[in-house]
Every structure is written in structure tokens, then in C-alpha cells.
Amino acid sequence: MTPVNLKSLAEELNMSIATVSRALRDSHEVSEATKQRVRALAAARHYEPNAYASSLRRNISKTIGVVIPKVANHFFALAINGIEEAARQAGYHVLIYLTHDDYAREVSIVQHLKGGRVDGLLMSVASGTEDFAHIKSLREANIPIVFFDRVCAEVATAKVTTNDYESGYQATEHLIQAGCQHIAHLLISNNLSIGQFRQQGYLDALAAHGRLADPDLILHGVMDNQQNVGLIRELLLRRPDIDGIFASVERLAISAYHVCNELGRRIPQDIKIIGFSNLEAASLLDPPLSTITQPAYDIGREAAKILLRAVEKKKAVLPSQSVVLESTLFQRRSTAQG
Amino acid sequence: MTPVNLKSLAEELNMSIATVSRALRDSHEVSEATKQRVRALAAARHYEPNAYASSLRRNISKTIGVVIPKVANHFFALAINGIEEAARQAGYHVLIYLTHDDYAREVSIVQHLKGGRVDGLLMSVASGTEDFAHIKSLREANIPIVFFDRVCAEVATAKVTTNDYESGYQATEHLIQAGCQHIAHLLISNNLSIGQFRQQGYLDALAAHGRLADPDLILHGVMDNQQNVGLIRELLLRRPDIDGIFASVERLAISAYHVCNELGRRIPQDIKIIGFSNLEAASLLDPPLSTITQPAYDIGREAAKILLRAVEKKKAVLPSQSVVLESTLFQRRSTAQG
DNA sequence: TTTATTTACGTAAACGTTTGCAGCAAATCG
């Protein structure tokens, strides 16, 4: 089977490769009649331009990369959904990479992407990441980057986040209003910006109601969920006075549910729980889980749009283009009074 | 900033581009001493090969495409996880495309991929797809394809599926054992192979227990969940004798929960429900949902491995390489006796 | 010593596309 490319089309049409190329790109320098002929044959032969040749020549890949910790998580899944939508509309392709919250893997991925495989990058940094040299080097390679959700404060670029501080404050206040006296806070990594903001909201809300923050009530979760269950169990046994839990991430809220079931603590009578979550079935849990839900789809879509605008105009993304979207607190039975 | 490529490295080292290229690829035709020098400078200059130039020249992209209906679904999210893992290990990149179960979009995506952007394709077909010409044309372009879960029977290639017939049979029998007399079956599209298998399992299980299948109890869901809720409500109101539901997909099981809540039907006392699902929180639902859970991660990983083997050896994927993995039935309270 | 063989490197041609430049008609203008 002979390959179908510009050359073969040109030969069959008795014209130059240049003319065929221009006709297909709808250049004004080629007559309408010729365009018709070219397009007709291209369609007949099912011509598809070689993306790599084009990318090489134009130094444009029409591809963006997405680097995230994991995909088996409703938040990131929805974000990808938004990203893919924005990319598709702009005619871009989406490469996906998972770090599994592993710093070394993140570095390796970013290094490889400097080869020009992508025109731009969307990223939610791994929780283990503390050094950002690899990301900064991307900027030297002139590859624009936009952070979403888990941003890197040290890098001057656009970031798409949610109002994490306010949400943390709001969630904590919600528990206080519901009558909780001793509120625990479960979070993952505290070098993650979002963790810091949410925690600050938690602390400030406590302070605003005259409560003093107890460091013993702040639990740092780990990667492994099984291990988290153990940590939470230990916490609840050590501090039986805990009557409210604010989980900074979905997994921890779920683990807390399991522990409460196991220990026979009734939700919400004995302990009230609220957590960040994009779980669709939150309202079907036993009891329905009160959540702070981030607009994940919009976050992804917005981040992609900002990136693509920069890519198209070949301009750097500016920190000033950052966007903060609002999360929504859904009050359900897990934080009901009494 | 001058570009760092083979040319610039060669100039600085006073050798030819060819030697630099060979040194970096660890060719045996270059002396160890030279390799050292080249590697040292490449590292110092942070050289990253241009992926597109390499792909163009070698006609190999080191990239596979994944075409799936959606990503905001735990099954597909886990599958992507498995795919990414296998791809990463083999040094491949992963392009992702969502069809949203839209046939036209699927065709458009597949068409574009014929341009050689990917070395191979993993696919779970859209529920609206009935014509497979676009997929067959991929094979003409010599792009191997492996289906997973939602396979296309007409295309002779490897498929990675689960034992859908047995699962459908098992789920139905489970409901019968639990005492259900009138079991409804909720499914999406019946031109999807998996739907057919599961339904056949349902029908055969009924027959094996001397029940006659009632077409009125088979509900075909649609894309929109809100609409599905309406359809299910209508079904349950029209047929108050229904005391068991076998949902072929997670969404429909969730919708059924919502309808039961709304209509005051108690699960499992009035109606027992079992459904295909990869929902992590299934055990936390009210009541905990009995599920048939597919090994989604393994499905993705296995499919990717088969594809990558074929890609590496430049051989076609054969139907004989198909794999059937087993799903697991988790019995929970939604199908408890009494 | 001469003749093979091996080793280590360079030359140059691809891969398929895009695009600056030039050419050459026909059309327009002075």
C-alpha cells in the first residue's frame, strides 16, 4: 500500500507539493479551482497529514500535557473532562501523566516533556514535591504552564484554584454551628498550598469562635488508605472527646466513615463529619455526607483555556491571569444537629 | 537562548551530528571515550531530544491513544490508571480522547489518529456506535487496536473483557436466591456487546429457575441521569410488583437508589438492588450496595500490555490474544434476605 | 610486506511538512 502524503497527492494531481500543502491549509495564494481538486483527491484518498512532520516544521505540537497525582479520583477525573473539552474545541490533543504523588516520578515526567512534545502543561503538583527546580526549568524551555488546584506558589504563572481558605473556614464554622466542641482536622501533606489554606481556614474559624487550636487534633494522613484508617482509629480512641471531623480530602472522609462504623460511633449523633469531596454518591451514603464540593470540571476547563490562550499567542502565562473559583458547601445529614 | 540540539552539541564537541546521535543512543560504533564526552555535555546542556524529529524519522511515536466514552467514571479512571502504568513502564506516552458516547465524535477522533500520531490504540467503544467502518480503516492504516470492556465484535483484534455473561447470570441468580420474584434489568445500550452478554446472563438465569422473562421489566437507560431517574420511577410505579433490580451499569444503580428513596421503597426489604460498579464507597451507601466489580485497573493494564507487545514487534494484534478477566460479586446489604 | 578485517567516525540522504523566494503568466495601469 503506497503511502498517502503530500507527495503522492501532488504527483497524482500533477502539481507541486507546495501547492497541495497550501490548498489544504486554505491559503489565499491558491486558486479556488485548484483547492477543489486537491480537497477532492485528499478526501478520496483519506489523506491525513503527518502530525510529526508538521510539528517538527512548525515547532508546534498542538498538544498539551496534563500532569496529575492520580486519575482514580473524582476530582481529577472531572478536571480531565473539562481539560479535554477545552482542548478538543481548540483542536489540541491531551497527553496524560500520573505522578502517584511521587516526587521523583514528577521530575522525570517534566524532564521528558522539555523535549518539545507539548506546547504547554497543566499541572497539579505531587504532594511529595518540595523542590521546584524541575518546574522552573520548564519555563526556561519556554513551555508555558498553568497550575490547578495543587499549585506551586514559587513559580510565577497562572493558577486556577478554589477558595480553599474560605472553604476551610466555612466547613469548620459549620461544625461549630452544629454544636461540635472538639473538631479534628484531617489533611494530607502540609507542604501543599491547598492544605495550608484549608488548615488556616480551620484555625481561624476556631479562633473566631474563641476556641484554641489543639495540634493533637490535626492528623496528617499518608498515601495508603489502610494506614489512614489505622491513624484515624488511633486518634479517635486517644481523644474520645472528638465530636467533629473536617477532612481536607475525600479519602480521609471515607476512611473516617469506616472507622466510625467500626468503633460504633454514630454519625452525626456522636461525631459529625464534613469533607472536601466530589463524590457523586455523597447523598446516598449512610448517612449522607456533608461536603465541600469543588467545581472540578470548571477548574480543568478554565485552566486549559488560560493555557491555550497563551500557547496560541505564544505569550507567557502571567500570574495575573489566575482564577479563583468557588466551592459549594452541601449540608447533609452527617453534620445534622443533635 | 540558542537551541540545544544535536547540531549545537556536535559543534561544541567538534564532531559530527551522526556521532553525537549514535553516542546518545549508545551505539557500538562509537568509542567509549567519545560516549563519555557526549553524554557529559548533553547532561550539562540539559539536552532533550526532539520527539517529533525522532518520530518523523523513525516512523514511531512512542505514544498510544486511549479512546473512551468518559473519564468521570471510576471504571474508566481505574482503567486509565492501569494503562498509564503499563505505558510508562514501556516508555510510552498516553493520549486521551473522550467520546462522551457520541458516535460522530468517535469517528472524528479515530480519523485524526490515522495521521500517525499514535503507534496503537486502546478503545472502549461509544454506546451509540453501530457502524465500525472508521475502526476498520484504522487497521488499513496499520495502527493496531485493542478493545477493552466495550468491544467491537466485528473487528478482528484482541479484546480484553470480563466474564459479562457469567456475571449477569450470577447477579440475577443472587437476586433469585435472595427471594426476588420480579426482577427488573436496567441497561444502557443493547447494541453494546457487554450489554448483550449481561442481558443474556440475566435471561438465562431466569429461565434456569423456571421464570419467564418479561420484556416490560427490561429498561433501556439513556445518557442523561435525570431522565433515567424519570424512567425508573415510571417503571417502579407501573410495576409495583418489582422486588429486585439488576443494574448493568453503576449510574443506573445509583439512579435506582434515588428513586427508591423518593418513592419510599425500602432497600432491601421492598426491593433488592445489585449493580455493576467500581464505586469505592459502595460499602458506605445506605444500604451498602451489592456490586459486581470489574478488575478495572487490570483490564487497562492488560489491554495496554497486549497492545504494546504488538507495537514493539510491529505485528498485528490477533483475536487469539484476547483475555477475559473475572469480575467479583460483593454481597452487601442491598440484597440481604428479608 | 600485503591484504583483510575491524573500529570509529563523517557525509549525506532521508522522514513529510511548511514557507520564503522566485518565476511567469495574465491583468491592470500609465
Next chain:
DNA sequence: CGATTTGCTGCAAACGTTTACGTAAATAAA
């Protein structure tokens, strides 16, 4: 009618890499 513009097309050089082939020197075989 000559000069200039305009519209269309072709030529050829890129983009950065890989690799078949050639070649010179060094080594081995004769």
C-alpha cells in the same frame, strides 16, 4: 504599447533526527 501589479504556482531550503554508506586509520591475518 511598455511597465507594473496581481494571482497562481513551483523550487528548494529548512525543522532535528536517524541511518545506509563510505572512508581512513588501526589492527589482525596471510
